[in-house]
Amino acid sequence: xxxxxxxxxxxxxxxxxxxxxxxxxxxxxxxxxATLVGIALGDVTTGVMVGAAVELIALGWMTxxxxxPPDPALAGTVAAVLAILGHVNVGVAVGIAIPVAVAGQLLxxxxxxxxxVAIVHLGDKFAREGNTRGIGFAHWLTxxxxxxxxxxxxxxxxxxxxxxxxxxxxxxxxxxxTGGLQVTAGFLVVVGYAMVLKQINRKDILPFFFIxxxxxxxxxxxxxxxxxxxxxxxxxxxxxxxxxxxxxxxxRKVRSRDGAAAPEASNPEASQSASPAVESTMDDGKKLTKSxxxxxxxxxxxxxxxxxxxxxxxxxxxxxxxxxxxxxxxxKEELSTALTRHMxxxxxxxIMASPxxxxxxxxxxxxxxxxxxxxxxxxxxxxALMGPFAGIGDSVFWGILRPMFAAIAAGIASQGNLxxxxxxxxxxxxxxxxxxxxxxxxxxxxxxxFISMFHGGEQKFVKAISVLAYTxxxxxxxxxxxxxxxxxLYSFVVSGKTVTTTIQDQLNAIMPNLLPLALTFFVxxxxxxxxxxxxxxxxLMFVGVAGYALxxxx
Amino acid sequence: xxxxxxxxxxxxxxQVVTSWVTNESITEIMVVDKSVCNxxxxxxxxxxxxxxxxxxLFVDVDEAVRTYEEECEYEDxxxxxxxxxxxxxxxxxxxxxxxxNVGGMSCKGQRRQxxxxxxxxxxxxxxxxxxxxxxVVLEAKMLPTDKxxxxxKII
Numbered sequence: 001x002x003x004x005x006x007x008x009x010x011x012x013x014x015x016x017x018x019x020x021x022x023x024x025x026x027x028x029x030x031x032x033x034a035t036l037v038g039i040a041l042g043d044v045t046t047g048v049m050v051g052a053a054v055e056l057i058a059l060g061w062m063t064x065x066x067x068x069p070p071d072p073a074l075a076g077t078v079a080a081v082l083a084i085l086g087h088v089n090v091g092v093a094v095g096i097a098i099p100v101a102v103a104g105q106l107l108x109x110x111x112x113x114x115x116x117v118a119i120v121h122l123g124d125k126f127a128r129e130g131n132t133r134g135i136g137f138a139h140w141l142t143x144x145x146x147x148x149x150x151x152x153x154x155x156x157x158x159x160x161x162x163x164x165x166x167x168x169x170x171x172x173x174x175x176x177x178t179g180g181l182q183v184t185a186g187f188l189v190v191v192g193y194a195m196v197l198k199q200i201n202r203k204d205i206l207p208f209f210f211i212x213x214x215x216x217x218x219x220x221x222x223x224x225x226x227x228x229x230x231x232x233x234x235x236x237x238x239x240x241x242x243x244x245x246x247x248x249x250x251x252r253k254v255r256s257r258d259g260a261a262a263p264e265a266s267n268p269e270a271s272q273s274a275s276p277a278v279e280s281t282m283d284d285g286k287k288l289t290k291s292x293x294x295x296x297x298x299x300x301x302x303x304x305x306x307x308x309x310x311x312x313x314x315x316x317x318x319x320x321x322x323x324x325x326x327x328x329x330x331x332k333e334e335l336s337t338a339l340t341r342h343m344x345x346x347x348x349x350x351i352m353a354s355p356x357x358x359x360x361x362x363x364x365x366x367x368x369x370x371x372x373x374x375x376x377x378x379x380x381x382x383x384a385l386m387g388p389f390a391g392i393g394d395s396v397f398w399g400i401l402r403p404m405f406a407a408i409a410a411g412i413a414s415q416g417n418l419x420x421x422x423x424x425x426x427x428x429x430x431x432x433x434x435x436x437x438x439x440x441x442x443x444x445x446x447x448x449x450f451i452s453m454f455h456g457g458e459q460k461f462v463k464a465i466s467v468l469a470y471t472x473x474x475x476x477x478x479x480x481x482x483x484x485x486x487x488x489l490y491s492f493v494v495s496g497k498t499v500t501t502t503i504q505d506q507l508n509a510i511m512p513n514l515l516p517l518a519l520t521f522f523v524x525x526x527x528x529x530x531x532x533x534x535x536x537x538x539x540l541m542f543v544g545v546a547g548y549a550l551x552x553x554x
Numbered sequence: 555x556x557x558x559x560x561x562x563x564x565x566x567x568x569q570v571v572t573s574w575v576t577n578e579s580i581t582e583i584m585v586v587d588k589s590v591c592n593x594x595x596x597x598x599x600x601x602x603x604x605x606x607x608x609x610x611l612f613v614d615v616d617e618a619v620r621t622y623e624e625e626c627e628y629e630d631x632x633x634x635x636x637x638x639x640x641x642x643x644x645x646x647x648x649x650x651x652x653x654x655n656v657g658g659m660s661c662k663g664q665r666r667q668x669x670x671x672x673x674x675x676x677x678x679x680x681x682x683x684x685x686x687x688x689x690v691v692l693e694a695k696m697l698p699t700d701k702x703x704x705x706x707k708i709i
Contacts, residue, residue: 064568066658066671067696113670201576309670310661345660349568384596387567391603394568448595451602459606530577532699 001041001085001162008040009158010151013077017150018143020073020108022305023063023350026402026428028150030054030076031409035421037080037154045416050080052413052420053090054097055406056480057188057537060195062398065347065390066309070534071104077154086161086170091181094188098537100153107149113309115145120308123315127343130336132322139319142306176549183553184544186482187519191537193473193481194523196403199395200466208234208467212474217513224411224475231471239464286328288365293444295323296357300436304350312347317357324361328368338364341375348386349393354436355450356385358443381448396462402428404469407476414480481516486554556626559633561641562657565590566600566610566634569657569696574632577698581608582629584622586644587636588614615640619647638674638681645688654685656694656705669694669703682709 001009016036019027026032031051038047054076061069079097082088088096119142126134160166197209208231215222215230299320306315321342329335348356360378367373405427413420443450484504491500507514526536547553557578562570565585574580583604590596591612601610609629613621618633625631635641637659645651658671665673672694674682682705686692692705 062572064572065564065696067569067700109670198576199572310667312660345662347564347660381595383564384593384599387564388596388599388603390564390568391566391571394572399572451595451598454602458602459604462605530698 001158005041006155006158009037009081010155012036012040013073013151013154014147016073016077017147018302018305020071020150021143021146021307022302024302024304024432026425028073028076029402029406029424030058030072030079031406031413031421031424033073033076033150034080035413035418037077038084041081041084043084044418046084047080048413048418048420049416050083050090050093051076052410053094053185053189054079055410055413056192056476057094057098059192059403059406060199060533062394062402064394064398066312068105068108070098070101071108071150072101073150074104074153075101077150078157081154081158082161085158086166088170088173089178089182091183091185092170092173092178094185095181095541098534100157102534104149104153107153109309111145111149112307116142116306116308117310120306120310120315123306123318124340124343127318127339128336130332130339132326132335132339135315135319135322135339139306139315142308142315143302146305177545180545180548180553181541183484183548184541186484187516187544188537188540189481190477190516190520190523191533191540192403192407193477193520194527195533196399196407196469196473197520197524198527199399199403200469202463202466202470205238205463205467205470208238209470209474212471213478213513213517214474216475216478217511222475224408224472224479227475228408228468228472231468234471235464235468238467239460243460243463286330286365286368288324288327288361288444292323292327293361293440296320296361297354297437297440299323300354300357300440303353311343311345313350313353314343314346316350317346317353318342320353320357321360321364324364328364341379344379346382346386348390349397351397351432351435352389352393352439354439355443356382356389358440359385359448359450362444362447385448392458392462396465397432400462400465400469401431404465404472407472411476411480477516477520478513481513481520483515483519484554485515485552487552555630556622557630557632558655559635559641559651559653560655560657561635561638561659563636563659564657565636566603570632570634571603571605573697573699575605575608578630578632580630580632582611582625582631583608584611584613584618584625584631584633586613586615586618586633586640590636615643615647619644619649622649638678638685642681642685645685645690651690653691653693656692657696668705668708671696672705679709 013033016028016033019025027036034051034054035044035047038044041047058072058075061072063069075097078100079093082096083090083093119138123135123138126138212227212231215227299322303316303320304313306319307313318339325335325338325342329338360382363373363378363381367375367378405424409420409424411420412423485502485507487503489501489503489506491498493499523536527533544553557580558574560570560574565587566583585600590600591614597612604610611625622631622633635644641651641654656672659665659673661667661673664675665678666675668674682692686706686709693702694705695702
């Protein structure tokens with residue numbers, strides 16, 4: 001490792017660290033974080049391959065609310081560094097990186113509940129002073145600890161792995177362990193598949209999983225992209241013809257029984273908030289322009305950087321509101337009150353914060369022009385939107401779309417093809433930027449009325465993309481999971497040649513890929529029984545090494 | 555069957571929809587919050603966030619006490635409260651609880667941090683003690699896979 005490479009390594013791991021905090025560009029996901037390390041250290045192919053292996057295990061890791069999984073960024077960077085500088089095989093790299101990622105999770109919790117909280121308190125001070133530059137400074141300052149949290153541990157591992165004593169140590173690892181972990185890497189990925197299956201949890205669309213599985217098992221020319229197109233067709237057909245659950249919430253019981261008599265308008269805020277933005281005719285310079293909204297859009301590109309365990313996204317939200325507030329409250333006094341108001345507790349799915357910002361901008365504008373909307377109404381609308389939007393955003397973006405894109409990308413990348421990470425980056429970010437932009441502009445124009453645009457069809461849509469995800473994951477189980485039992489059953493001599501039959505041959509005669517399928521459902525069942533994913537991962541590693549040592553697995 | 559009782563200021567959100575509902579195989583969610591009952595916007599938003607095979611009930615405390623046992627006979631129920639006061643009222647009016655999962659209470663006003671995800675002021679702490687005094691286990695836990703913190707011991 002040259003000095004230049006080391007500097008590059010620090011830079012790319014910092015990018016992954018900031019990605020882990022903001023969860024915006026997904027640069028923290030192993031398939032990207034490991035690839036970046038590969039680029040920095042001059043071995044792209046290994047980086048991509050390691051990234052794909054870790055990505056499949058990490059498919060189901062997601063941050064929801066304030067709960068965080070093992071750190072995917074660190075898992076990717078550390079595994080790539082070990083494979084490239086330490087020259088260990090992918091299995092060993094993954095075997096060491098997973099415990100590091102679990103430790104990284106604790107490090108992240110400490111960071112987000114101490115250093116970052118102190119920086120956000122600095123933000124409070126700037127808000128009281130009406131200092132918008134200061135708020136920006138505090139928001140961006142929180143990126144530094146996030147970057148270091150991934151960069152420093154990775155740099156340490158890099159220095160360690162390139163030292164000669166470490167190389168000797170790695171070489172000294174018994175063949176049983178290295179070979180065993182390599183075998184394990186072939187089927188550890190089922191943990192990722194099972195977690196996604198459990199997360200989507202729709203038994204009625206399980207047939208699509210099996211169709212995907214069968215297509216990939218019996219058609220060897222089929223690529224994952226082609227399977228995705230088949231999946232999209234299934235999703236459309238399902239959405240249009242097969243989904244029997246009625247839309248408009250008609251199929252679902254929603255009952256409201258509050259005991260009291262007729263539901264009077266006891267919550268005026270709600271009816272106010274439902275009104276669209278009041279078009280102001282007054283030209284007092286307090287009208288929001290398109291460029292103000294564009295500024296908000298640009299600021300949301302690193303929305304969640306300043307997340308903390310105290311008031312969650314308060315500084316993130318306030319920072320994004322600055323262009324709006326500066327336009328509407330030119331007086332310093334008013335500005336500081338408004339900024340302080342937006343430093344209150346807020347938390348939702350980061351991408352779904354955009355519609356809240358849009359609605360909020362419209363309400364704030366009409367409040368300034370005397371429409372009768374109150375500050376309390378704005379706060380209560382924020383509160384009303386954040387929970388449900390978190391529910392939708394977490395299940396759609398983290399629960400279905402990201403794992404699906406990541407799974408396809410990892411399939412492409414498994415032999416070191418750089419198109420894998422590029423596909424993942426583009427696919428997710430195109431969707432994200434689309435939602436960020438229209439999710440800000442439409443709610444701004446329509447207020448909370450934009451919610452009625454969905455006509456209650458959003459759960460139907462979620463189910464349709466679940467069909468696509470199931471198809472793709474079924475295919476992955478078939479094509480990118482490797483279990484082999486080379487135990488010899490019998491052998492006989494046919495015309496001078498010895499033919500041996502192993503257990504694997506017998507199983508293949510029943511159906512190829514039977515073991516990956518069975519293992520996926522076994523892990524799924526364990527997860528259902530509330531066994532922790534990390535325990536399952538370590539359990540499978542143990543089984544892999546033991547099986548290899550005994551000659552059962554190979 | 556009453557699967558889980560949760561205290562969460564944000565009522566229905568990501569952790570509930572992506573984790574608890576699937577983990578506990580919930581078929582019905584009962585949201586106990588008077589202000590939500592009268593708020594069409596919040597009701598439609600919350601129904602949007604929940605998968606269509608799960609039904610949702612919006613009730614106040616009185617109605618919750620009156621109906622939860624009947625609902626439990628037919629459904630795998632999750633009850634979500636928005637604040638500790640409602641839980642105490644629910645118990646005082648005859649609701650039977652063994653265990654409350656405390657999901658999240660935000661940091662605002664005079665509240666101090668009790669554990670990672672729970673902030674409470676003096677009055678709310680008093681309510682917590684009173685609930686705990688009725689042999690109800692209060693465990694702070696954001697997700698099913700998280701380590702649970704026994705609030706009864708902290709307060």
